[in-house]
Structure formats: structure tokens, C-alpha cells
Amino acid sequence: MSLPAIRTALDLLAEQVLAGGEGEALVLPLHALQARGLTREDLTVHLERLRAINEVGPDDEVVEDACQRALEIVEGRSPHGLIWDAAHTAAALISQTLGVPEIVAALPYAVEPSDLLPPRPAVATDEAGARGIAERIISDLANLASVPTRADVYRAPKSSFTTRPAALLSFPDRLVLEALTLSVEGRLDSLLPAEVLWPRGRSRRPNESPSETVLGWTSRYVVKADVSHFYESIEHSTLATLLVRRLGMPVLRGRAFEALLDAVMGSSRGLPQGPPVSDVLSSAYLLPVDLALAATTPYVRFADDLFFPAETLGDGRRILRHVEHLASDVGLALNSAKTLVMRRETYEEGLRTPEDDLSDLNELITNAAAVTMALGDPGEITGLLQDLGVSEEQLWGLFYHQTLTLEDVMSGVVDERREMLFDKYAGYLRAAADMLESGAGHGHLDLVEKIAREGLSFLATSPTDRLDARQLAPLQRWLPTLVPRIVEYLGSRDTGSHEWVTAYIVARLVTNVRDQEWETAWLAYAATLIQDHSEELLAALAALCRDSSAGGLARAEALRALAHHGGAYEELWMGIVDSLSPALRMEHQIAVAAAGIAPRRSLTPLEAPPSEDPPRDGPIQ
Numbered sequence: 001m002s003l004p005a006i007r008t009a010l011d012l013l014a015e016q017v018l019a020g021g022e023g024e025a026l027v028l029p030l031h032a033l034q035a036r037g038l039t040r041e042d043l044t045v046h047l048e049r050l051r052a053i054n055e056v057g058p059d060d061e062v063v064e065d066a067c068q069r070a071l072e073i074v075e076g077r078s079p080h081g082l083i084w085d086a087a088h089t090a091a092a093l094i095s096q097t098l099g100v101p102e103i104v105a106a107l108p109y110a111v112e113p114s115d116l117l118p119p120r121p122a123v124a125t126d127e128a129g130a131r132g133i134a135e136r137i138i139s140d141l142a143n144l145a146s147v148p149t150r151a152d153v154y155r156a157p158k159s160s161f162t163t164r165p166a167a168l169l170s171f172p173d174r175l176v177l178e179a180l181t182l183s184v185e186g187r188l189d190s191l192l193p194a195e196v197l198w199p200r201g202r203s204r205r206p207n208e209s210p211s212e213t214v215l216g217w218t219s220r221y222v223v224k225a226d227v228s229h230f231y232e233s234i235e236h237s238t239l240a241t242l243l244v245r246r247l248g249m250p251v252l253r254g255r256a257f258e259a260l261l262d263a264v265m266g267s268s269r270g271l272p273q274g275p276p277v278s279d280v281l282s283s284a285y286l287l288p289v290d291l292a293l294a295a296t297t298p299y300v301r302f303a304d305d306l307f308f309p310a311e312t313l314g315d316g317r318r319i320l321r322h323v324e325h326l327a328s329d330v331g332l333a334l335n336s337a338k339t340l341v342m343r344r345e346t347y348e349e350g351l352r353t354p355e356d357d358l359s360d361l362n363e364l365i366t367n368a369a370a371v372t373m374a375l376g377d378p379g380e381i382t383g384l385l386q387d388l389g390v391s392e393e394q395l396w397g398l399f400y401h402q403t404l405t406l407e408d409v410m411s412g413v414v415d416e417r418r419e420m421l422f423d424k425y426a427g428y429l430r431a432a433a434d435m436l437e438s439g440a441g442h443g444h445l446d447l448v449e450k451i452a453r454e455g456l457s458f459l460a461t462s463p464t465d466r467l468d469a470r471q472l473a474p475l476q477r478w479l480p481t482l483v484p485r486i487v488e489y490l491g492s493r494d495t496g497s498h499e500w501v502t503a504y505i506v507a508r509l510v511t512n513v514r515d516q517e518w519e520t521a522w523l524a525y526a527a528t529l530i531q532d533h534s535e536e537l538l539a540a541l542a543a544l545c546r547d548s549s550a551g552g553l554a555r556a557e558a559l560r561a562l563a564h565h566g567g568a569y570e571e572l573w574m575g576i577v578d579s580l581s582p583a584l585r586m587e588h589q590i591a592v593a594a595a596g597i598a599p600r601r602s603l604t605p606l607e608a609p610p611s612e613d614p615p616r617d618g619p620i621q
Contacts, residue, residue: 009033010046017050017070020062026070027080035144037096037252040084043074086262087147093256095142098179103134106178109202111590114274116156116166117518118525118557120587121594137172148173148263151272152583154553156518157480160445165232166518167272171586173264174275180257181277184247188284191246193294196301199279210307211351213300219309222347223316225323226338227304231271231278234285235331236261246287279303289326296322316341425455426466433471436478449479456485460492469504476508476519483522491529502532509540509558517551520544524557533565542567545576552580556588563597573599 013029033043047070054063072078082088107130113120140146149170155163169177189201197210214222227233240258243249249257262268271278282304283290293299297319299308306323310316320341324334382395394412397404432448452475459466472486493501508523524544527537544550544558545568559576562568577585592598 017066020066035092037092086259090259090263091141091147097253097256100134102179104130109178110175116274120591123594150266151264152581154518166274168583170583184249187247199283210300210302214307217309221310223308223310223319223341225306226335228333228335230304231273234271239285422462433474436474456489460489483519487526490526506536506540517554520554521557524561527561528564538567552584568599570599
């Protein structure tokens with residue numbers, strides 16, 4: 001509403017007060033003024049001004065009583081009382097500070113999937129449809145017909161014993177948050193020092209890892225600082241102040257931003273983890289820290305991990321004290337368990353992966369072969385290849401009979417080394433699973449998790465099974481953070497001759513536990529990665545869909561997997577979708593639309609619920 005419109009609402013309020021208005025007659029102008037961004041304090045001051053004018057003038061009791069009734073409405077003490085929670089405040093302010101073009105521009109970002117929940121495809125957006133969505137959102141907020149809602153939160157494992165809150169916002173809230181952030185993103189990217197690799201603006205994805213910078217330093221030590229509970233610790237009021245003061249966000253928009261985050265998080269702290277927009281906001285929050293560090297010391301930052309060069313342990317300690325001081329200025333603290341000063345060699349060793357070993361081996365052979373062949377002396381390359389396990393027969397074929405090329409021999413060496421690494425990691429993971437089952441490995445879960453995470457991804461590239469359910473079950477039970485990697489491994493198997501994969505998924509779905517909803521959802525998603533759609537798998541997915549105690553995320557993923565294999569019918573589909581939260585319902589709609597799947601009309605005996613045990617969800621038949 002423009003200033004003249006606000007003036008009109010104020011005039012109507014004054015008329016109703018002078019006439020001794022009650023109930024709805026007073027609520028109408030007060031509600032309109034609240035919806036246009038006036039605060040409780042603004043309205044209270046205005047009504048107290050009307051009371052003062054009445055006292056020094058006619059001193060009419062009718063006017064005094066009307067002012068008192070209006071103040072009770074403003075303060076929420078009347079049956080008609082206004083609501084002044086963060087959600088209503090956000091709705092009123094957002095409608096005053098955001099326009100349709102800004103919301104339309106934010107739409108492509110608002111439909112990006114969360115990186116903490118089971119994957120779904122990104123989708124293209126239609127600009128014409130986007131404008132209609134934006135206009136409806138602005139209208140609903142302006143009339144307080146719709147207000148921001150508390151985000152859905154799913155506990156995703158962060159370690160063996162702790163979790164992090166994976167947040168899923170309703171679509172309008174996600175869209176508005178993206179639009180507010182877009183208004184400062186370009187300014188943020190220009191202010192962040194080059195030492196910040198990621199996150200920057202969404203248009204600038206990370207093109208290098210911090211290790212490339214760190215390995216370029218010649219220091220004896222590497223200092224790593226990790227922020228403790230970073231996303232959960234971010235104060236909304238401080239973030240809004242930084243956005244206004246340093247990035248030029250208008251004050252009214254900063255107030256809307258703070259109220260929106262308060263509403264969706266149900267707290268004055270914390271960013272929703274999962275949506276990519278929070279990565280950008282986290283960098284905005286660390287901007288004062290980054291600017292201070294860039295002016296005083298070499299460093300590099302990737303997310304909430306900061307790295308520094310140091311020549312001595314004493315230098316490392318001084319650097320960490322400086323970082324602690326800067327972090328505390330914005331209400332943050334360092335994670336003592338992950339903050340350390342390490343020797344350069346230790347840092348380099350921690351970067352090694354199986355693919356690095358194979359790449360180095362290939363480079364070694366290529367360089368040595370090129371030099372030796374150029375010199376025309378096969379002696380050196382012969383010794384090198386013998387050391388790598390090349391047989392005499394292969395050497396004769398390469399240098400004398402010329403039945404083999406150097407490329408043939410090199411390929412064979414790398415493949416053999418790859419097989420050795422496959423065996424090495426499979427052996428380690430089998431031993432780790434046995435240790436976890438016996439209890440011997442429970443004191444070293446962090447170390448086991450680190451190597452198992454690396455090993456599972458590498459073994460997913462193996463053409464043959466190196467692990468089966470006997471190893472995966474204890475790894476999943478004791479190290480729930482590995483579930484996405486386990487799902488990756490399961491999806492890489494050829495299920496046409498690997499029935500154990502389907503059996504493993506079915507067993508996990510059947511033993512679904514409510515407080516393991518995130519894990520169950522991932523295993524339901526795994527069912528979409530395999531070709532086998534046995535009756536047991538379809539039955540397990542259908543049973544999970546009907547189990548209201550399983551939680552919405554798990555049921556939505558089970559429904560998506562069931563539809564993927566052609567086993568979802570309309571009655572089941574509609575019953576599940578209607579029971580989902582607005583945020584989860586939108587995620588489900590995006591996922592199935594991108595995958596091009598839909599329910600069937602007919603009902604098969606397999607899918608029908610047993611007549612003697614009706615489902616608890618009512619509409620699901």
C-alpha cells in the first residue's frame with residue numbers, strides 16, 4: 001500500500017475511534033495498517049496520540065473507551081486481537097519490500113534440490129507461470145492471507161552420534177528467501193576477498209578446492225580452523241544488520257529478512273540447512289571475518305573451513321587465537337575437535353585418494369616413457385616397468401617383437417593397480433564391518449567412517465561385487481553418515497544377477513524405525529536406482545507408504561520409488577500426497593514431474609491393503 005493508502009487507513013481508524021467503534025469496525029483499519037508494515041509500537045503511539053488529543057480537548061469518554069478497545073486489539077488482549085508473531089510481521093514487511101520481478105528472478109533458485117535429502121532432478125521454470133505465482137504470493141502476504149510457516153526439519157546424521165537439521169521450506173517461503181538474497185548477492189561477491197573460494201554468489205560455483213592453494217604454500221605447518229555448529233549459530237538480527245550495513249540492503253527489507261528467518265526456523269538463530277541459498281547467507285555472515293583476515297594474513301576459506309600457513313607451532317597458535325577473536329565478534333566459536341595445527345606432510349597425506357594414486361602412476365609411466373623413448377634407450381623404462389610388475393613376456397612384446405604398444409602395457413599396469421586397490425579397500429571394509437559387529441572398532445568410529453566413505457565411492461566403480469549385505473549392514477548401523485555412499489554402491493550394482501541388493505533394500509524398509517526417517521528415505525530412493533522390481537520390493541514400498549508412523553519424507557520417497565516401478569495406484573497416491581506437509585508435497589510434485597512418473601488407475605491384489613487390517617491413514621485404500 002502506498003503512503004496515501006496508509007493515510008486513508010489512519011483516517012478511517014480516527015473516524016471509528018471518534019464514533020466509539022467496536023470490534024470489526026476497529027479491526028479493519030488496524031489490520032490494514034499492520035499488513036502494510038506498521039509495527040505494534042507504531043500503532044500504539046498513534047492511538048496514544050488520539051487519547052492525548054481527546055484528553056486536552058473534549059475529553060469524551062466514548063473516544064477514551066474506543067481508544068482502550070483499539071489498544072487491546074493491538075496488544076492482542078481482545079478476541080479480535082492482532083497477531084504479532086514473526087510470521088505475521090514477515091508477511092507484512094515482505095509485501096512492502098519485494099516486487100513481482102524479484103520473485104520471478106528467484107524462481108530458478110527456489111526449485112533447486114536440497115543437498116542433504118535424497119536427490120531429485122532440478123527442473124526448468126516457465127517465466128509466464130512464474131509471474132502468476134509471484135503475483136499470488138505478494139497478494140496473499142499483503143492481505144495476511146498467507147504467512148511464512150515453520151520449516152520441516154529432518155535429522156540428517158553428522159557423525160556416528162550427532163545429527164544436523166536438514167530443513168525443507170514451503171515453496172512461497174523458499175521463493176521469498178531467495179528473492180531477498182538475490183538483491184545483495186552481486187554486492188557480496190564483489191566484496192568477498194579472493195581467498196574465499198566458496199560459497200560466493202550462486203553464479204560462481206567453486207572451480208578449485210582449498211588444497212590447491214594450500215599445496216602452493218611452502219610453510220612447514222598448515223593450520224585448519226573449523227567453525228562449531230556454524231549454520232545453527234548464525235544470529236538472524238546480526239545477519240540482517242550485516243546485510244543492511246555492509247551490503248546495502250534497505251532497512252525495511254532487512255527487518256523482513258530477520259522476521260522471515262525467525263518464522264521459518266522457529267528461533268532467532270540458525271539458517272535452514274540444505275537449500276543452497278543458505279550457503280550464500282553464511283558467507284555474508286562471515287564477511288567481517290574474511291575482510292579482517294585478508295588484511296592481516298594469508299589464508300583460504302571453503303565453507304566454514306579456514307586454512308593458514310604457519311612456520312612454527314607458535315605461529316599456528318597465534319593465528320588460531322586471532323581467528324577465535326574475530327569469530328566471537330559475530331557470535332561464533334571454533335570447533336576444538338576439528339581445529340588443529342598439522343605438519344605439511346600430514347595434510348598432504350590426508351588428501352590422497354585411490355584415484356590420485358592411479359593418476360600419479362599413469363603420469364609417472366607416461367613421463368618416464370616419453371623421456372626414454374626420445375633418447376632411444378629402453379633400459380630405463382624396462383627397469384621401471386619391471387618394478388611395476390610388467391612380465392618378461394610383455395617386455396619382449398613391447399621392445400623386441402613390437403606386438404604390444406606402450407599404451408597397451410601402461411593400461412594393463414594401471415588396471416592391475418586398480419584391482420589391487422579394489423582388493424585393499426574391500427578388505428579394509430570387510431574387516432571394519434567385523435570390528436564394528438564385535439565392538440572392537442567402536443573407539444575409532446571417526447577414522448573408520450573417513451576411510452569407509454572413500455572406499456565405498458571407489459568400490460562403486462568396480463565391475464564386480466566386493467561387498468555384500470553382511471558388510472553393509474553393520475557399516476550402516478554404526479555409521480549412518482555413510483547411507484548416501486551405501487546407496488551409491490547399491491545403485492552401481494547390476495541387479496539383474498545381484499538379488500542381494502534388492503533383498504538388502506527390502507530388509508531395511510521392512511525394519512523402518514521412526515527416528516531413522518532420513519535413512520529410510522534414502523533406502524527408498526535406492527529402489528529407484530535398480531532395475532529389479534520384485535513383488536517383495538513393491539510390497540515393502542507399498543507397506544511403507546501406508547505406515548503413517550514412518551514420517552512424511554520416508555513415505556514420499558517410497559511413493560516415488562513405487563511409481564518408478566509402476567506399482568503406485570491413484571488411491572494410494574492421493575492419500576499419501578494429501579497427508580504430506582506443504583513443503584514436502586511441493587518437493588514430491590517437482591520430483592515426479594521431472595521423472596515423468598504418475599500413478600496407475602487400477603488396483604492390483606498386491607497393492608490392496610489387507611481387509612482385516614485397514615490402514616491407519618483413513619483415505620488410503
